[in-house]
Amino acid sequence: MTRARDDEPIRDATELPPAPVATEQGMFGTPPSPLLDEFDGLGGGTRRVAAWLMGVLLAGVIALWLVVLSASQATSETVALPAIERGIVALTDLDALLAVQSEQLAAQAATGEPVVVGGFPVRDHAVPASEAMTDGAFDLDLLRAAVLGRSALRVYASGVAAFEGGDEIAEGASIFSFGGGVKTLLESLSSDNHSTASVWLWPLGAACLALGALLLAAGSGFTRFTALGVALIVAAVPVALGSLALRLIVDVAAPGGGDVIVDEFVAIARQFTALPLRNALWTLGGGIAIVVPSLVLNAVFDRSFRRTTTVSGELDVDAAASGR
Numbered sequence: 001m002t003r004a005r006d007d008e009p010i011r012d013a014t015e016l017p018p019a020p021v022a023t024e025q026g027m028f029g030t031p032p033s034p035l036l037d038e039f040d041g042l043g044g045g046t047r048r049v050a051a052w053l054m055g056v057l058l059a060g061v062i063a064l065w066l067v068v069l070s071a072s073q074a075t076s077e078t079v080a081l082p083a084i085e086r087g088i089v090a091l092t093d094l095d096a097l098l099a100v101q102s103e104q105l106a107a108q109a110a111t112g113e114p115v116v117v118g119g120f121p122v123r124d125h126a127v128p129a130s131e132a133m134t135d136g137a138f139d140l141d142l143l144r145a146a147v148l149g150r151s152a153l154r155v156y157a158s159g160v161a162a163f164e165g166g167d168e169i170a171e172g173a174s175i176f177s178f179g180g181g182v183k184t185l186l187e188s189l190s191s192d193n194h195s196t197a198s199v200w201l202w203p204l205g206a207a208c209l210a211l212g213a214l215l216l217a218a219g220s221g222f223t224r225f226t227a228l229g230v231a232l233i234v235a236a237v238p239v240a241l242g243s244l245a246l247r248l249i250v251d252v253a254a255p256g257g258g259d260v261i262v263d264e265f266v267a268i269a270r271q272f273t274a275l276p277l278r279n280a281l282w283t284l285g286g287g288i289a290i291v292v293p294s295l296v297l298n299a300v301f302d303r304s305f306r307r308t309t310t311v312s313g314e315l316d317v318d319a320a321a322s323g324r
Contacts, residue, residue, distance in 0.1 A: 216228060
């Protein structure tokens with residue numbers, strides 16, 4: 001007599017399935033299910049529901065994490081400052097100002113006083129004379145780089161308020177107009193937005209890891225890895241589609257006519273829509289890389305289990321017949 005669990009009645013040993021025995025002739029008896037459904041303390045149905053809920057929640061959190069990650073990357077100094085510099089050059093025609101004033105600027109640098117570019121609309125862009133000189137000689141390219149670097153940092157910290165009359169730039173303009181779009185882009189590439197995105201990035205990443213671990217624990221067999229891969233795919237698809245939609249909006253909303261300023265800002269905006277698309281494609285590829293092997297392994301082991309069960313059943317029948 002034996003007791004399977006404390007909450008089950010005592011059954012006779014003859015009622016229990018025979019233990020499988022492996023011999024040179026094959027497997028006698030039926031091995032337990034590889035998914036161990038018989039020993040699932042939660043119950044098969046409860047575990048499947050839990051795994052499904054974890055998968056849906058995980059997909060949503062991963063999608064949100066991808067958006068926050070893309071925002072953090074776009075607003076980082078490494079990515080944002082070069083884009084802001086391109087925008088400043090397009091808006092202010094800095095190269096033309098430097099070319100026209102090159103002699104006056106050289107004279108300013110020779111006096112040792114800070115160099116100020118006349119007509120340049122970014123506030124507080126004055127450059128120390130030493131930063132515009134190379135071996136004691138005035139260097140226009142060096143001055144250009146210094147002016148752009150200081151101006152980009154000002155815009156990165158203050159947005160369009162860094163420009164003279166910046167508070168009135170595109171005031172009341174729609175985000176879909178060129179002026180409103182430029183203002184929105186420059187205001188978005190800010191240190192404050194980068195700090196906000198960075199604050200949310202790590203908690204969301206930790207939530208993704210925790211939910212992924214719970215999904216693997218709630219699942220069974222190789223299907224748990226399939227569920228994880230599907231969650232990655234489901235999270236990546238809407239982010240990728242959203243990125244493509246944003247790129248389409250930028251292309252459609254941009255006025256035609258071949259304007260240099262418009263073309264430059266459209267190129268900058270397209271550059272930033274590529275960030276979430278790239279992140280989504282990497283996530284999509286990771287999901288596929290998990291799903292395909294897990295499906296193959298699950299099919300292989302399931303077929304092996306079915307073949308073993310069939311062979312062991314046939315051997316049991318032969319053994320019973322020979323014993324008569």
